[in-house]
Amino acid sequence: MQEKKSSSTSTEMANKNPKKANLLDHHSIKHILDESVSEIVTSRGYVEDVRMSNVRLLLGTIIIAIALVAQFYKKKFPENRDFLIGCIALYPFYFCFFNGILQLIIHTKEKNAILFTYPPEGSFTSTGLVVSSKLPRFSDLYTLTVASADPKSISAGQPVEFTKSVTQWFAKDGVLVEGLFWKDVLALLDEYAIEPKKKK
Structure with a gap:
């Protein structure tokens, strides 16, 4: 039943406006694929x-x-001189502090992640997914990884991934052949679902 529903959904998506990438632009290709993965x-x-x-x-x-x-402090210069000096002095601290937190989040939590999810409604698992992708510059090999959002959970599945050439999913004019791509991504999701769970 699930397979039938998935195939009908992929057919519907493929019948919508075609997604087209600039095949000479690495970022354009990755963006189209990542966007499609999120939809799937x-x-x-x-x-x-x-x-x-x-x-x-x-x-x-x-x-x-x-x-x-x-910028918009109510007093004008030179009355606001001390305030401006304070802002200028504190700016490097604020910038480094908040930018440091952002970089920490990106490097420890997000990495190559394109999507974080909650567990499906009615599911027995207590963890969602983290879906990551890589498409190195000057390479045609796209790697998609599906893993648990909480790897330490007892219900976390083992990570699964595939690495395939993007030439399998794009026509010569840059249009994404969504039916083929949906099939590969759905197969990866199915593989994750049937992977043996971790032992405590």
């Missing part, structure tokens, strides 16, 4: 977990708010 995973009932994105947005908002306060 969420079509399986996984809901995107945007907490990491929200933390990054919050930190960015704080940095902007500090800059706006310094």
Whole structure:
């Protein structure tokens, strides 16, 4: 039943406006594939977990708010001289501190992740997924990895991945052959689902 539903969903997606990438642009190819992966995973009932994105947005908002306060402080120069000197003196601290936190999140949590999810509704597992991808510059080999968002959980599955040439999924004019790509990604999700769970 699940397989039938998945194949009908992939057919529907393929019938929509075709996705086209610039085959000479590495970023364009990766963006199209990553975007499609997110659609495929969420079509399986996984809901995107945007907490990491929200933390990054919050930190960015704080940095902007500090800059706006310094810019639009109600007193004019030279009355605001001491305030401006304080802002200028504190700017490197704020910038390094908040930027450091952002970089820490990217390097420890996000890495190559393109999607974090919650577990599917009604599922027995208590962990969602982290889906990562790599497409090295000057390479046609796209690596997609599906792993547990909480690897230490008893219900976490073993990570699975495939590495395939992007030439298998794109026509000569740069249009993504979604049916083929959906088939490969769905097969990877199925492989993750049947992988033996970790032993405690």
